[in-house]
Amino acid sequence: MKVVLLGPPGAGKGSLAGVLKEKYHLAHISTGDMLREEIKKGTPLGVEIKSLIAKGALVSDELVTKLVEQRFMQDADLKKGYMLDGFPRTVKQAQDLDVLLAKAGAPLDFALNMEADGGLILKRLTGRRVCRKCGALFHVTNKPSLKAGVCDLCGGELYQRTDDNEETIKARMQVYQTSTQPIIDYYAKQRKLKKLDGNLETADLAQALSVMLK
Numbered sequence: 001m002k003v004v005l006l007g008p009p010g011a012g013k014g015s016l017a018g019v020l021k022e023k024y025h026l027a028h029i030s031t032g033d034m035l036r037e038e039i040k041k042g043t044p045l046g047v048e049i050k051s052l053i054a055k056g057a058l059v060s061d062e063l064v065t066k067l068v069e070q071r072f073m074q075d076a077d078l079k080k081g082y083m084l085d086g087f088p089r090t091v092k093q094a095q096d097l098d099v100l101l102a103k104a105g106a107p108l109d110f111a112l113n114m115e116a117d118g119g120l121i122l123k124r125l126t127g128r129r130v131c132r133k134c135g136a137l138f139h140v141t142n143k144p145s146l147k148a149g150v151c152d153l154c155g156g157e158l159y160q161r162t163d164d165n166e167e168t169i170k171a172r173m174q175v176y177q178t179s180t181q182p183i184i185d186y187y188a189k190q191r192k193l194k195k196l197d198g199n200l201e202t203a204d205l206a207q208a209l210s211v212m213l214k
């Protein structure tokens, strides 16, 4: 299975990626992780990215596309299956992606769009708590720690990320909606768009996915 994952923060994309990795053994290609990896390895591209970020500039669409292309050209295993996460972010990138995937002999099967109720997304994100020491994730109602405010794994202090507040989340959802709709339309036109209910919890999500793939 070769897929692109779409969906706003909090719609359950992370849970879906987990299911796809475990049950379908798909390689997870996250452009965010790839950027961090390039910087860490100090490749020429990594050095370029680091200096851009240091200047406060955005990493260009072209550069991210180049990075994705490089990955597909180097890793023949991706022909067996992959999930792209965080890419494409624009229609131009989606078009470039089609071209580079054809070149790599690993064309896309479909785009999976996760949709969830705004209210549920808010609840998921505002309830999120992160361990200051080990980065473990908890949730005040869905996955509470044994002792309030204390990490089960390392005893570190749990805190709420500053951007996990209602106002910021609503703004992020708005930005996401506006920027992603053209990409959703692009895949719909190609008849490659599939929708998954992001309101489902992980176990039900796995079930819904296997039904959809039949």
Ligand SMILES: [Zn+2]
Pocket (backbone or CB within 6 Å): 131, 132, 133, 134, 135, 136, 151, 152, 153, 154, 155, 156
């Ligand atoms: Zn911890």
